[in-house]
Amino acid sequence: MKNGMGKLVFKFGAMGSSKTAQALMTRYNYEAKGTRVWLVKSSADTRDGADILRSRIGLQANAFVITPGMNVKELYEVQRMDGDSYEVIIADEAQFFTEEQIWQFREIASLYDVTVICYGLRTDFRCQLFPGSKALFMLADDIDEIASVCKCGRKTVVNARIGADGKVMVRGPQVEIGGNDKYESLCWTCWRKALRDNGVDELKGIVG
Ligand SMILES: [Zn+2]
Structure with a gap:
């Protein structure tokens, strides 16, 4: 039918x-x-x-x-x-x-x-x-x-990959099946702060 x-x-x-x-x-x-x-x-x-x-x-x-x-x-x-x-x-x-x-x-x-x-x-x-x-x-x-909320209350937009050292990663393959990395969905502001805490100030050359 x-x-x-x-x-x-x-x-x-x-x-x-x-x-x-x-x-x-x-x-x-x-x-x-x-x-x-x-x-x-x-x-x-x-x-x-x-x-x-x-x-x-x-x-x-x-x-x-x-x-x-x-x-x-x-x-x-x-x-x-x-x-x-x-x-x-x-x-x-x-x-x-x-x-x-x-x-x-x-x-x-x-x-x-x-x-x-x-x-x-x-x-x-x-x-x-x-x-x-x-x-x-x-x-x-x-x-x-399908909206979801970051730990800070803003809307999540980034699926952050967290390395074994607990820091947000910016390099690596797009799909990493079976790896030990964890993910945390974050708003842009929290993701950007986590990157800065990891010593990443300039997005240019890091992403894209
Ligand atoms: Zn947030």
Whole structure:
């Protein structure tokens, strides 16, 4: 059944902004109305096991894992031919999708009248867009922020990476799976202060 709402949606937020919990609750609400939902996640995040979406408040579910080389549109089309015609796709960790895969989600949404809702981070620990996030900002019909609050009360905008020495890092790969670094979502002011405390006064040449 078509729901007539096919569109691509990006819901972005900092780490700890309950994106996964919202993804799982959204799926629950759709399924409660009899809507068929395909729950997927990108493969770049393996902290909870390959195919489990786990939220910080305890909700969890199995999700289909999409690796960088997969063609999402072809996967969806194979499922359609097999009779699994999902009306809604909910994707978590969407920042890790390739730009090409977001274009494929765009195609699915429009060609098959499927609502595709992508949850993910806006930027990395250096305030640089992730590939999937960049493509979603380019292509999404709707873009919504899932706001969360910094320890100081301002809105979080930076996913700061904290090194083993407890200091905010400004160098390193965009994706560091399985590393010992921790993350803290901060407002710009607190992030900037933490950088200054770490001896970084000029952003030029550090980020970008
Ligand atoms: Zn702050």
